[in-house]
Amino acid sequence: MEPMSANKGQSFYVTTPIFYVNDAPHIGHAYTEVAADVLARWHRQRGERSFLLTGTDEHGEKILRTAAANKVSPRQWADKLVEEAWLPLLETIDIQNQDFIRTTEPRHEKNVQKFLQHLYDTGFIYRGSYEGNYCVGCEEYKTDADLIDGEGAFAGQPVCAIHSKPVEKLQETNYFFKLSEYADKLLAFYEANPKFIQPDSARNEVMSFVRRGLEDLSISRSKEKFDWGIDIPWDDSHITYVWFDALLNYITAIGYGEDEEKFASLWPASVQVVGKDILRFHAVIWPAMLMAAGIEPPKQVFGHGWLLVGGEKMSKSKLTGIAPSQITDTFGSDAFRYYFMKAIAFGQDGSFSWEDLSARYQAELANGLGNLASRSIAMIHRYFDGVLPAASEFTDEDKKVQQIATDAVAAADQAISDVAIQDALTAIWTLVDELNNYITVQEPWVLAKDESKRDRLATVLNTTAEGLRVLAVLMNSITPKAAAKLWSALGAGLGSLDAQPIGDAGRWGQLPAGAALAELEPLFPRIETDATEAK
Numbered sequence: 001m002e003p004m005s006a007n008k009g010q011s012f013y014v015t016t017p018i019f020y021v022n023d024a025p026h027i028g029h030a031y032t033e034v035a036a037d038v039l040a041r042w043h044r045q046r047g048e049r050s051f052l053l054t055g056t057d058e059h060g061e062k063i064l065r066t067a068a069a070n071k072v073s074p075r076q077w078a079d080k081l082v083e084e085a086w087l088p089l090l091e092t093i094d095i096q097n098q099d100f101i102r103t104t105e106p107r108h109e110k111n112v113q114k115f116l117q118h119l120y121d122t123g124f125i126y127r128g129s130y131e132g133n134y135c136v137g138c139e140e141y142k143t144d145a146d147l148i149d150g151e152g153a154f155a156g157q158p159v160c161a162i163h164s165k166p167v168e169k170l171q172e173t174n175y176f177f178k179l180s181e182y183a184d185k186l187l188a189f190y191e192a193n194p195k196f197i198q199p200d201s202a203r204n205e206v207m208s209f210v211r212r213g214l215e216d217l218s219i220s221r222s223k224e225k226f227d228w229g230i231d232i233p234w235d236d237s238h239i240t241y242v243w244f245d246a247l248l249n250y251i252t253a254i255g256y257g258e259d260e261e262k263f264a265s266l267w268p269a270s271v272q273v274v275g276k277d278i279l280r281f282h283a284v285i286w287p288a289m290l291m292a293a294g295i296e297p298p299k300q301v302f303g304h305g306w307l308l309v310g311g312e313k314m315s316k317s318k319l320t321g322i323a324p325s326q327i328t329d330t331f332g333s334d335a336f337r338y339y340f341m342k343a344i345a346f347g348q349d350g351s352f353s354w355e356d357l358s359a360r361y362q363a364e365l366a367n368g369l370g371n372l373a374s375r376s377i378a379m380i381h382r383y384f385d386g387v388l389p390a391a392s393e394f395t396d397e398d399k400k401v402q403q404i405a406t407d408a409v410a411a412a413d414q415a416i417s418d419v420a421i422q423d424a425l426t427a428i429w430t431l432v433d434e435l436n437n438y439i440t441v442q443e444p445w446v447l448a449k450d451e452s453k454r455d456r457l458a459t460v461l462n463t464t465a466e467g468l469r470v471l472a473v474l475m476n477s478i479t480p481k482a483a484a485k486l487w488s489a490l491g492a493g494l495g496s497l498d499a500q501p502i503g504d505a506g507r508w509g510q511l512p513a514g515a516a517l518a519e520l521e522p523l524f525p526r527i528e529t530d531a532t533e534a535k
Contacts, residue, residue, distance in 0.1 A: 011051065012043035013266040017274050017282075018055040018101065018249050021078045022066045024085040027352065028275070028307045030093050030324040031340045035304065035421060036273045037095045038341060041477035042416045042424075043270075045502045051266055053253050055101035056086055060139045060242035061221075064228040074228045078104060092324050094333040094480055101253040103230075103245055111257035112240060112248050113233040115293060116219075120234055124178050124292045130218050131171040137163035139242045141170075141218065162277055175220040175232060177244070182288035183214045189287065195300055197283045198419060199347035202276060202303040206283045217285060219244040247286045251295070269298035271419060279303040302419050305349035307340075327357065330527060334479035335361050341478060342425045361527065369432050369471065369482075370524035376439065376464040377489055377520045383448050388465055389458030390513035397438065398463050402508045404434045405470045409506035412474055421478075428474045435467045465490060465511055472497060473505040482523040489520040 016036045019029055036052055044050035058078040067077035082102060090097060101108060119125050132141040137160060150159040150166065157166045190196060190207055197203035220238040221229065229239030248256075250269060255262035274282045279301070287297035309322065327336050339357050342364070344350025380386060394402075411427035439460075447457040469490055476483040476497050487497040492515045494500065 010048045011266050011270075012040065012048045013051045013053070013254070013269045014040050014043075014271045014273065015052075015250050015269055016054040017278060018057040018103065018246055019086065020060075020062065021056045021058050021081040021086065022062050024081065025089045025324065027322045027324050027327065027340075030089060030336070031307055031344075032273055032275060032304065033089070033095050034093055034337045034340055035346060036271075037093075037097070038337070038421055038477050039271060039273075039416065039419065040098075041096060041480070042502065045473070045477060045498065045500070046413075047501050047503075049265075051099070051254070052095075052097045053099050053101065053250065054090070054095070054097050055099075055249060055253070056082055056103070057242070057246040057249075058082075058102055058104045059229040059239075059245055061226050061228070062136050062139060064226050065136065075104065078102070089324060092328050092333065093336055096480075099253050101249050103249060107258070108249060108252045109230050111252040112230050112245050114257040115248055115251075115289075116240065116244075117233045119177065119289075119292055120175075122292070125175050125219065126178070127173065128176045128216070129171070129173045130176070131169070133158065133167035134170045135160040135163060135165070135167050137165060142167055172218070172222055172225070174218040174222070174241075175235070175238060176216040177219045177289070177292070179214045179217040179285065179288055182291060183210050185291060186210050186214075186284060186288060189291075189297065193299075196287075196297070197279075198300060198302045202279055202283075202347070206279060209280060210284060214284070214288075217241075217244075243281055243285065244289070247281065247289065250286075250298075267298075268296045270300065272298050272301045274301060274303055276303040276305060300419070302347070304346055305344070307344075308349055308351045322352070331357065331361055332481070332524075334482045335365055335524065338365060338425070338479050341421045343422075345422045346419060358527070361524065364429070365479075365482075365524040366526055368429070368436065369475070370522065372432060372436050372439070372464075373468055373471075373486055373489075373523055374520055376435075376461065376468060377517055379444055379448075380461050380465065380517055381519070383444070383457060384461065386517050388511055388513055388515050388517055389462055391459040391462040391509075392455040394459065394463075397442065398459060401431075401434055401438055401463055401467055405431050405467055405508070406506035409470065409474065409502065413502055425478065428471065431467060431471060431474075435464055435471075438467075439464060462511075462513070465517075466508060469494075469511055470505050473500045473502065476500075479523075485521045485523055489518045492516060492518070 014036050016032050019025065033054060040050045040052035063074050067074040070077060135142050142160060146161055147158040147167065148161045150157040154166055159166050187207065187210055197206050219241045220232050221241060223237050223239060227239060229242060230245050232238040232240060251263065251267060254266045272282060282301045290297050324336065339360055343356060343360060380388060408427045408431040412424040415423035415427060442460045444457055444460050447453045447460065468486060472483045472486040472490060484497060490511065491497060493512050494510060
């Protein structure tokens with residue numbers, strides 16, 4: 001995708017997967033939320049009409065079993081988890097979502113039924129029998145290729161490769177969606193839209209899967225088995241398969257079936273962010289469902305990698321889950337957001353460690369950006385009574401800073417268009433590093449001792465302040481709290497930080513000379529605790 005900074009009013013609709021409420025969120029869930037939030041905030045700062053949807057998936061057998069184990073109804077369990085865990089998560093990691101959908105809401109349930117009825121009426125759904133291996137954890141039938149040999153208590157049994165638990169043999173008469181008819185249509189769509197599935201490794205995997213042929217998809221479960229789900233509209237002895245129900249949240253939340261104007265203004269989604277373990281649902285089943293209904297598929301499905309702890313995927317069931325608050329209580333939400341976006345290439349697996357988090361916090365945030373901002377603004381207070389001095393003649397060194405700022409804005413904006421958030425931060429940090437180097441070389445504290453070099457001192461500090469202005473705009477999507485503190489010290493007379501367009505950030509000389517700078521709160525306070533105590 002090309003950068004779209006100038007496209008005022010263009011809609012940018014980004015979604016997270018809706019998360020299963022069988023347990024509280026861990027940092028793997030929060031990682032997905034932050035990535036989608038960064039994209040939404042950045043596109044909004046471009047001047048686009050940006051809309052972030054997240055929410056919870058509350059139907060299915062796994063929820064029913066979890067609720068029963070906790071001696072409450074499925075609805076009571078979902079309500080408790082949403083109120084006590086999932087909504088608070090958004091505050092913990094500073095997510096600025098425009099909507100939060102629950103699949104138990106009437107706006108979702110009734111429009112899922114409309115969608116189903118339409119497919120049934122147009123001949124894409126039929127009744128049939130099926131026998132297969134079902135993983136309750138995935139809420140999915142598994143092929144033999146999806147299974148591995150169990151270990152420990154499950155030795156000698158086939159287990160799900162994702163959950164490492166035995167599958168269940170099921171034989172049912174259900175309703176089926178004619179997914180098998182869509183293999184060629186999907187392959188043609190992938191070829192015509194090479195950016196639909198990203199990264200490329202994920203695209204190749206999905207295309208290989210589809211080329212092997214697709215089987216029709218069971219989209220209902222008999223109420224004789226369990227009854228926690230949305231009724232099939234023409235047969236209330238069956239409920240809707242939880243994935244068929246859940247995928248539709250992306251359109252029921254924005255008006256499908258009842259607010260066509262809103263739906264048309266946001267759909268197709270710009271980017272649907274998902275974990276790679278649920279990529280096939282989103283890149284195969286989801287576009288086929290939409291095609292059958294005569295609805296355009298999303299523009300892009302982006303399958304990010306897993307967060308690994310000790311070499312294993314983050315998992316509550318394997319006791320490797322870490323609550324986001326364990327990190328934010330010590331390091332703050334900005335550091336959480338920065339670390340996971342910078343330390344891991346979006347689309348690849350990445351390992352989390354407390355030591356790496358602590359080291360990056362100190363080196364890159366506290367010493368890198370935080371110290372740069374505090375000493376630059378402190379020198380303007382010390383040498384110019386807190387009033388931004390005017391620049392005089394620019395030297396080659398000053399012009400180099402300006403060029404690096406311009407280049408950083410362009411490179412970061414392109415990286416966000418490519419959903420390469422780590423690359424965006426790498427581009428932004430070229431300016432952080434250049435400004436730190438510039439101050440070291442220019443030595444404003446030495447210039448301040450020589451009255452004849454007063455103009456040069458003014459130019460150096462004006463240059464550093466302008467560089468910080470650029471950084472405040474660029475970091476607003478990633479570390480919004482720190483960016484707001486920096487802007488409150490710098491941005492008098494320029495309006496709100498959110499109103500500063502990304503595309504204009506690199507234009508030099510926007511801070512008005514003579515403006516009074518406020519004192520700067522510490523952006524990233526030093527943390528004395530060592531990495532192991534942080535846990």
